[in-house]
Amino acid sequence: MPSLKDLRNRIASVKATQKITKAMQMVAAAKLRRAQAAAEAARPYAERMSVVLSNVAAGVAGRADAPRLLAGTGSDATHLLIVCTAERGLCGAFNSSIARLARDQAIALQRDGKIVKILCVGKKGYDLLRRQFKDQIIELVELRSVRQIGFNEAEQIGRKVLSLYQKGEFDVATLFYAKFRSVIQQLPTAQQIIPAEVTAAEEADGAKVIYEYEPDEAAILEDLLPRNVSIQILSALLENVASEMGAKMSAMDNATRNAGEMIKKYTLRYNRTRQAMITKELIEIISGAEAL
Numbered sequence: 001m002p003s004l005k006d007l008r009n010r011i012a013s014v015k016a017t018q019k020i021t022k023a024m025q026m027v028a029a030a031k032l033r034r035a036q037a038a039a040e041a042a043r044p045y046a047e048r049m050s051v052v053l054s055n056v057a058a059g060v061a062g063r064a065d066a067p068r069l070l071a072g073t074g075s076d077a078t079h080l081l082i083v084c085t086a087e088r089g090l091c092g093a094f095n096s097s098i099a100r101l102a103r104d105q106a107i108a109l110q111r112d113g114k115i116v117k118i119l120c121v122g123k124k125g126y127d128l129l130r131r132q133f134k135d136q137i138i139e140l141v142e143l144r145s146v147r148q149i150g151f152n153e154a155e156q157i158g159r160k161v162l163s164l165y166q167k168g169e170f171d172v173a174t175l176f177y178a179k180f181r182s183v184i185q186q187l188p189t190a191q192q193i194i195p196a197e198v199t200a201a202e203e204a205d206g207a208k209v210i211y212e213y214e215p216d217e218a219a220i221l222e223d224l225l226p227r228n229v230s231i232q233i234l235s236a237l238l239e240n241v242a243s244e245m246g247a248k249m250s251a252m253d254n255a256t257r258n259a260g261e262m263i264k265k266y267t268l269r270y271n272r273t274r275q276a277m278i279t280k281e282l283i284e285i286i287s288g289a290e291a292l
Contacts, residue, residue, distance in 0.1 A: 073171045118137045
């Protein structure tokens with residue numbers, strides 16, 4: 001049975017932890033506002049880029065001069081999984097949910113006889129995947145020194161991916177990240193970025209819109225497709241930052257409330273132990289007085 005001193009130390013320790021988790025919750029809430037605004041501001045651009053690519057790609061579909069980033073290599077034997085996670089923990093199941101989705105995809109591809117390569121963006125994803133896929137991880141991109149995610153960071157990652165594709169290192173690239181929905185909901189998402197997935201061309205008033213391009217569609221796509229890779233990576237990174245802050249805010253709120261419950265439990269136990277000791281001393285004093 002712990003002594004009164006042990007219980008006092010435990011109560012003080014939990015109170016100190018509660019102050020830390022409360023402070024981390026407030027910091028995450030402040031960062032969440034900026035991160036959510038940045039993620040929501042990037043969505044229209046990324047979505048519009050997909051629409052433009054769909055319209056332009058409609059003119060080169062099936063042509064021999066279609067760019068490789070659109071037409072692909074003609075094979076899907078080698079897959080590159082770009083797993084974007086956070087650099088730090090203490091954010092609930094945010095990192096593990098993304099890593100789990102990537103792990104399931106990798107296992108399914110290997111079961112089908114495909115070659116899997118993994119590019120980790122964020123240290124936590126690397127830590128979670130290296131135990132099972134150490135040989136498949138080709139590189140770790142850390143963002144620890146980056147104060148605010150911008151296009152430069154996404155473009156650097158995009159260049160790495162495009163360089164690997166030009167060297168014939170993979171046939172299909174899939175991006176894994178968490179799409180921000182709310183503070184309590186972050187949706188793990190897998191998005192194929194190479195070859196680019198395009199939808200049907202945009203229609204207006206029920207009729208297919210016809211565009212004339214100068215230069216031709218193939219020349220435009222040669223510039224747009226590499227940029228689209230960086231844009232989609234940027235959108236994923238911004239969504240991840242917002243999701244991480246939302247998950248951290250929720251996790252720290254739960255930790256703060258749990259610490260409060262532990263403090264109440266230990267305080268009650270301390271008071272009961274103290275009262276029992278006082279009662280025992282009184283009984284001993286009374287017994288001694290009666291013996292005299």
